[in-house]
Amino acid sequence: MTLHFAQDASSFAVAPSRLDAYVASRSFDQPTLVMDLDRVSAQYRALKAGLGRADIHYAVKANPARQIIARLVDLGSHFDAASKAEIAQCLAEGASPADVSFGNTIKRASDIAWAWDQGITLFAADAEEELEKIAANAPGASVYIRLIVEVSHADWPLTRKFGCDKDMALRLLDYAKALGLRPVGMSFHVGSQTRQAAMWAPTLDAMAHIWQAALDAGHMLDLLNIGGGFPAFYGEEIDAPTAYAAQVMQMVEARFPNVANIMAEPGRGMVAEAGVIVAEVMLTSRKSDRDMHRWVFLDIGRFSGLAETEGEAIRYQFETARDADPMGPCILAGPSCDSADVLYEKRPVSLPLSLKAGDRVLIRNTGAYTSTYSSVCFNGFPPLDVVVI
Amino acid sequence: MTLHFAQDASSFAVAPSRLDAYVASRSFDQPTLVMDLDRVSAQYRALKAGLGRADIHYAVKANPARQIIARLVDLGSHFDAASKAEIAQCLAEGASPADVSFGNTIKRASDIAWAWDQGITLFAADAEEELEKIAANAPGASVYIRLIVEVSHADWPLTRKFGCDKDMALRLLDYAKALGLRPVGMSFHVGSQTRQAAMWAPTLDAMAHIWQAALDAGHMLDLLNIGGGFPAFYGEEIDAPTAYAAQVMQMVEARFPNVANIMAEPGRGMVAEAGVIVAEVMLTSRKSDRDMHRWVFLDIGRFSGLAETEGEAIRYQFETARDADPMGPCILAGPSCDSADVLYEKRPVSLPLSLKAGDRVLIRNTGAYTSTYSSVCFNGFPPLDVVVI
Numbered sequence: 001m002t003l004h005f006a007q008d009a010s011s012f013a014v015a016p017s018r019l020d021a022y023v024a025s026r027s028f029d030q031p032t033l034v035m036d037l038d039r040v041s042a043q044y045r046a047l048k049a050g051l052g053r054a055d056i057h058y059a060v061k062a063n064p065a066r067q068i069i070a071r072l073v074d075l076g077s078h079f080d081a082a083s084k085a086e087i088a089q090c091l092a093e094g095a096s097p098a099d100v101s102f103g104n105t106i107k108r109a110s111d112i113a114w115a116w117d118q119g120i121t122l123f124a125a126d127a128e129e130e131l132e133k134i135a136a137n138a139p140g141a142s143v144y145i146r147l148i149v150e151v152s153h154a155d156w157p158l159t160r161k162f163g164c165d166k167d168m169a170l171r172l173l174d175y176a177k178a179l180g181l182r183p184v185g186m187s188f189h190v191g192s193q194t195r196q197a198a199m200w201a202p203t204l205d206a207m208a209h210i211w212q213a214a215l216d217a218g219h220m221l222d223l224l225n226i227g228g229g230f231p232a233f234y235g236e237e238i239d240a241p242t243a244y245a246a247q248v249m250q251m252v253e254a255r256f257p258n259v260a261n262i263m264a265e266p267g268r269g270m271v272a273e274a275g276v277i278v279a280e281v282m283l284t285s286r287k288s289d290r291d292m293h294r295w296v297f298l299d300i301g302r303f304s305g306l307a308e309t310e311g312e313a314i315r316y317q318f319e320t321a322r323d324a325d326p327m328g329p330c331i332l333a334g335p336s337c338d339s340a341d342v343l344y345e346k347r348p349v350s351l352p353l354s355l356k357a358g359d360r361v362l363i364r365n366t367g368a369y370t371s372t373y374s375s376v377c378f379n380g381f382p383p384l385d386v387v388v389i
Numbered sequence: 390m391t392l393h394f395a396q397d398a399s400s401f402a403v404a405p406s407r408l409d410a411y412v413a414s415r416s417f418d419q420p421t422l423v424m425d426l427d428r429v430s431a432q433y434r435a436l437k438a439g440l441g442r443a444d445i446h447y448a449v450k451a452n453p454a455r456q457i458i459a460r461l462v463d464l465g466s467h468f469d470a471a472s473k474a475e476i477a478q479c480l481a482e483g484a485s486p487a488d489v490s491f492g493n494t495i496k497r498a499s500d501i502a503w504a505w506d507q508g509i510t511l512f513a514a515d516a517e518e519e520l521e522k523i524a525a526n527a528p529g530a531s532v533y534i535r536l537i538v539e540v541s542h543a544d545w546p547l548t549r550k551f552g553c554d555k556d557m558a559l560r561l562l563d564y565a566k567a568l569g570l571r572p573v574g575m576s577f578h579v580g581s582q583t584r585q586a587a588m589w590a591p592t593l594d595a596m597a598h599i600w601q602a603a604l605d606a607g608h609m610l611d612l613l614n615i616g617g618g619f620p621a622f623y624g625e626e627i628d629a630p631t632a633y634a635a636q637v638m639q640m641v642e643a644r645f646p647n648v649a650n651i652m653a654e655p656g657r658g659m660v661a662e663a664g665v666i667v668a669e670v671m672l673t674s675r676k677s678d679r680d681m682h683r684w685v686f687l688d689i690g691r692f693s694g695l696a697e698t699e700g701e702a703i704r705y706q707f708e709t710a711r712d713a714d715p716m717g718p719c720i721l722a723g724p725s726c727d728s729a730d731v732l733y734e735k736r737p738v739s740l741p742l743s744l745k746a747g748d749r750v751l752i753r754n755t756g757a758y759t760s761t762y763s764s765v766c767f768n769g770f771p772p773l774d775v776v777v778i
Contacts, residue, residue, distance in 0.1 A: 059770045061726055082726045083415065085769030104768070106671045106686045106724045127674030129746055148676060161684070161728050165677040192728075209488045282495045285516030287537060288554040297495045297549070303762060307692070310699070310729060335495045336452055337471045339550050339581075340699065357518055358498065372767045373692060376760075379450045379476030379493070 019276050022389050023362065028278045032385040033371050035063070037071050040367075043241060044075050047230065050245025050265055052254075057101055059267025060086040061366040067388040068271060069093040074357035080265045085109040087120060090171075097121070103187075103265065105130060105146055105162055105223075106341050113137035124187060126164045128175055135179035143176050144185040144225055145169045149206045155172040162189065166210045168349035173219045185223030185261070186211060193268065193314070194229040195238045197247035204212055208255035226252060230269025234315050234350035241269065268368040275367025277305065277384070281359040282335050293348050294330040298361060301341040303333010305366075305384035307373035309343040317364040322352035330355075408665050411778050412751065417667045420689035421774040423758050424452070426460050428663035429756075432630060436619065439634025440653055443641075446490055448617055448656025449475040451757040456777040457660060458482040469654045473500040475508060475526050486510070490614075491700045492576075492654065494519060494535055494551055502526035513576060513614075515553045517564060524568035532565050533574040533614055540593045553578065555599045562608045574612030574650070575600060582657065582703070583618040584627045586636035597644035611649035612700035617642060619658025621754050624706050630658065657757040664756025666694065666773070670748040671724050682737050683719040687750060690723010690730040692775035694755075695764035698732040706753040719744075725768040 019036045048056060057080040058072050069079070069094040078099040081087040082157055097119030102115035104110070105126045112123065116138035125131050125140060126146040134141055148163035166173065169186065177184035190203045214221055228247070231238040239247070245264075252262060280380050285298040300306055308314040318332075334341035343349075374384040437445060446469040448463050453475055458468070459482040467488040470476040479489050486508030491501070494515045501512065505527035512521050512527060515535040523530055537552035553561065558575065565572040577778045579592045603610055615637070620627040628636070632651075641651060672686040689695055697703040707721075718737035723730035732738075763773040 059726075064766070064769065079668075080770070083769035085766065085771070087769075091767070094663050104724070104726050108669075108671060108724075118467070126676070127672060129672055129674060133672075133746060160676055161722055161731055162726075163676065164674075165679075168675070168677055251425045280497075282497060283516060283518055283522075285518060286557070287549055287552065288513075288557055290554075298499065303696070307764075333550055335493070335497075337448075337493050342550055357522060364488065369421065371765075375696075375762050376765055376772045377453070380453065380470070380472035380478070382474070 012202075013093060018389065021131055022275060023278055026386070029091065029228065030382055030385055031280070031298075031304060031368060032278045032387055033275050033305070034278065035065060035068065035271070035275045035367055035388045037067060037274075037388060040068055040071055040271055043073060043270055044072060044077060046241040047245050047266055050242040050247075050249065052246070052249055053262050054226070054249060054262040057263050057265045058270055059103075059265045060090065061372070062267030063275070063370075064089055064272045064372060065386060065388055066093060069095070073385055078156070078263070084108075084114055087118065091118060101263070107133065109137050116141060116330070122184075125172065125176070125279075126162060128172065131176050131179055131181065135176075139180055140182065142182040142184045142223075144187050144223055145176075145183065146173050146187045147207065147210060149188050149203045150285075163329050166213060169210065170214060170217055173214060173217070183221075185221045185225060186214070187225030187227055188282065189227035190229035192229060193231045193234075195231045195236060197239050197244045197251070200248050200251055202230070202340045204255050211256060217357060220277070223263065223379055224252070224256050224259045224261070225263045225265070228265045228267050230264075230266040232272030232368065233266050234365060235317050252301045270368075272368035273364070273365045277363040277366045277370065279361045280356055281357050281361060283357050284330075284355055292329075294328070294331045296349075296351055296355060297333050297335055300336050300363075300384065301336055301343065303335065303336055303338065303341055303375045303378040304381050305370040305374040306334070306343060306363075308369050310347055312344055315344070315347070316366060318349065318351060319362040319364060320352055320355060320359055322354050322359065325352040325354040327351065333367060336381065338379065395555065399767075407778065412665060412667055417479060417774070418773055419771055420666060420668045420693060421776055422664050422666050423778045424454060424457065424660070424664045424756055424775065426456055426663075426777060429457055429460055429660055430464060432659055432663065433461060435630040436634050436655055436658065439631040439636075439638065441635070441638055441672070443651040443653050445613070445653050446492070446614075446654045447659055448654045449479065450494075450761070451656030452759075453478055453658045453761060454775060454777055455482060461594065467652070469656075469713060473497075475504055476504055476512050480507060482661070490652070496522065496637060498522045498526050505530060510575075514561065514565070515551060519563065520561060520565050520568055524565075524570055528569055529571065531571040531573045533576050534561050534572065535576045535578075536566075536596065536599055538577050538592045538599075543647055555602060558599060559603060559606055562603060562606070572608060572610075574610045575603070575615060575616035575677070576616055578616035579618035580767070581618060582620045582623075584620045584625060586628050586633045586640070588619070589637050589640055591755050593640050593644050600645060612652065613641070613648045613650070614647050614652045614654070615674065617654045617656050619653075619655040621657050621661030621757065623704050623754060641683065647678070659757075661757035662754045664759070665705060666752040666755045666759065668750045668752055670744055670750060672746050673719075673744055681718075683717070685719045685738075685740055685744060686722050686724055687732075689752070689773065690725055690732065690768040692725055692727065692730055692764045693770050694751075694759040694763040695723070695757050695776065697733060701733055701735055704733070704736070705755060707738065707740060708751040708753060709741055709744060709748055711748065713744045714741040714743040717742045725770065
């Protein structure tokens with residue numbers, strides 16, 4: 001299985017050889033995510049080249065490794081934090097409080113107070129009660145309202161968990177003002193892993209309509225947060241990062257003329273391709289002579305880092321040393337005694353027929369939403385190990 | 390919402406008052422699972438009273454807390470371990486190696502060797518390659534073959550991930566012998582949370598047929614492992630533990646006359662009702678005036694301990710101090726910035742309409758499959774805390 005990285009020419013020189021050289025020269029006694037910091041730098045620069053005047057707020061939840069935050073601070077990135085711990089991590093690595101937004105719409109009141117005390121001034125909200133918590137614990141803070149825009153073309157559309165509709169948003173802008181807060185703008189999310197920039201158009205159209213309604217209602221908005229959705233390569237074609245980001249910005253500028261500040265929150269699109277998981281085959285088997293497919297069991301599964309395989313949503317790319325051998329489909333599963341710990345069954349994965357217990361398997365582009373999803377010790381398995389090079 | 394515990398008269402005296410008294414007298418600054426050891430003891434005795442001559446191998450994966458293992462060692466329990474770490478935990482708490490089985494059908498070769506070296510002699514398998522690993526690393530060990538029996542009436546039927554069919558099983562018994570192993574028996578699993586003992590009948594019928602075929606083929610089997618499936622109370626009626634276990638054993642003895650050794654592996658049925666999670670409301674909101682239901686966001690979600698709400702499979706019982714107020718349906722979700730972190734949406738949960746951010750919520754009967762499923766720090770949230778009383 002040959003892997004095709006989707007990347008700009010500018011980042012081509014650093015990957016994937018540095019990761020591969022490191023991995024090839026070492027043995028690992030448990031599943032391990034290896035992250036290449038230089039690949040993160042290259043991706044930051046590629047995205048920034050396209051995003052232009054927009055501020056990048058790296059979505060820390062994608063991968064909060066200390067070294068990644070530190071590198072992004074050095075590069076001038078801003079940060080989108082989901083919790084007190086993520087804010088603390090950013091500040092500890094040298095980020096300025098002015099460059100860290102508290103983007104989770106669901107915040108503990110005491111965490112808002114703590115963040116405000118640290119100098120964090122920008123908070124997300126999508127509900128009256130959230131605004132009340134912010135007003136009480138961060139009086140006078142800036143807030144942006146998150147919208148639901150249900151026209152997604154993402155590989156993994158978001159549920160209605162976050163955001164509110166237009167009428168509610170306009171009321172929340174008023175309510176924020178009444179509570180003494182500074183309602184500065186709006187945010188939305190096109191959906192995780194939106195593979196082509198062109199897919200943003202319907203969402204941006206809908207948002208521009210809502211934005212104009214807010215302006216018409218007299219709100220002085222100066223911040224548009226375009227959220228995440230920047231893709232990583234998982235086997236299906238994606239636009240290269242600079243071209244993708246530039247096209248998104250072109251569409252944004254055309255629909256939101258003269259908006260003072262724009263922020264974007266890439267997470268997956270920043271770090272996924274900078275990581276590879278080194279795993280091992282535990283067992284290959286058939287359940288019955290009548291079975292269509294083999295089963296292949298890895299030492300990593302849905303509860304030890306590969307949570308995004310739920311519903312077979314994210315399809316990772318696998319590499320083994322036997323990929324020149326004849327290939328065949330298999331059902332791929334994790335090592336735990338949990339029947340839900342199956343990675344790909346509806347759409348089997350093609351792996352070498354010669355694969356056997358003890359073989360190494362590389363899982364490509366796994367730098368985002370893996371290490372922190374890992375369970376603490378389900379079935380007694382240790383959490384995914386992380387090495388940053 | 391009044392909670393009705395399903396329990397034998399023998400265990401009634403100890404629960405739920407001890408947990409409630411502890412929880413009521415303390416504050417918690419993060420989601421916390423509180424486990425009542427006396428409730429575990431009572432449940433062990435209730436199950437053992439029904440299981441009679443069968444050995445209880447507690448499924449450690451349900452909750453591997455050190456104090457629970459120690460208490461069960463004192464009570465005479467045996468243990469079913471899924472990994473090296475779980476075996477180590479049992480031995481550290483005083484279990485005899487002879488009382489610990491390595492029940493995961495997917496084992497790392499080096500872990501088999503380690504376990505054999507520790508004195509573990511009983512291993513599960515459902516595939517040729519697994520038998521080869523056992524023969525190479527634990528020469529002469531006893532093995533039982535896990536069967537797939539697809540007639541489940543469980544609330545959460547297992548997938549085909551574990552076990553093999555009859556023809557394969559008979560071949561594996563032969564192969565084990567050829568490899569120098571001791572093929573001593575068979576195992577199966579009726580499916581997690583099988584609420585009534587009567588639901589075991591079709592599976593036991595199918596297994597008895599396979600067992601007889603193995604005897605007819607000349608195999609000297611002396612161990613029947615009936616697995617888990619023992620239920621916990623999640624709102625739907627379940628049989629009380631002693632009566633349930635006794636009825637299962639009656640059905641087993643009728644179908645497997647004179648089998649020398651029987652083992653059972655309760656996990657959920659042993660510890661779920663001994664635990665309560667203390668959580669907090671983070672936010673209540675509506676997304677739109679047209680919405681049917683409120684959203685209620687807790688400080689615990691699918692990635693911080695409540696993984697078994699996937700597909701809304703396990704429906705926990707919630708209690709608040711406002712349960713005398715008017716109730717109404719809500720969509721219940723976790724605190725992370727992950728759109729998949731929704732607990733109950735298809736079948737909303739009834740909670741007080743007066744509920745608001747900061748309110749305490751008790752989540753009942755959460756002692757199994759919660760603490761170890763918790764992610765290490767997804768979105769920066771700390772893992773579920775555990776207190777054993």
